[in-house]
């Protein structure tokens with residue numbers, strides 16, 4: 001467990017995707033995303049190492065429904081009584097009341113295989129609280145940036161300037177997330193890539209400030225993150241022309 005910017009910590013040893021702990025003290029301890037089910041042991045071990053039992057967490061916030069982020073949500077809800085919150089649009093897919101947009105249709109052979117795996121083994125659960133754009137929960141503003149999934153969100157923490165971006169803004173290049181890079185929603189793993197990119201542009205155009213990016217994949221970007229992200233996105237736009 002490594003502190004990023006208090007009260008946010010990054011759970012260590014998670015290789016597939018990032019899990020963050022917002023530790024505001026007893027009664028205000030939240031996980032943001034839960035990792036893939038294949039890394040459940042690492043997640044529990046890291047929590048144990050901090051002296052926290054999963055049942056002492058206040059709740060779990062999901063940036064989106066994909067199984068590498070929501071993969072332990074049903075387990076934590078069932079076994080440890082955690083409340084799970086995510087945007088209404090992804091909640092409806094998670095509980096089966098809305099159709100599941102499918103991946104595996106674009107990208108390299110590896111990317112298509114990973115997309116097919118997501119189609120075959122999606123996260124499923126009944127969310128305890130569906131979030132709406134503009135809600136504030138655990139001191140985090142909920143911003144809907146649909147496109148990567150139907151209900152992908154940013155969580156923005158105004159007091160610290162932390163922005164938790166899920167897979168709509170990454171700090172590593174998928175699917176090999178050891179390569180650091182500023183990357184908007186990745187085409188092969190997104191339902192509506194142009195929509196996700198447009199939502200990211202609209203977020204910036206609206207003037208929302210942030211200092212640090214805590215992405216779903218890749219290392220945290222600490223300090224001056226907004227300017228660095230904008231510069232990287234501009235460079236990518238120029239190189240695509």
Ligand SMILES: [Zn+2]
Nearest residue numbers: 064066167189
């Ligand atoms: Zn995703």
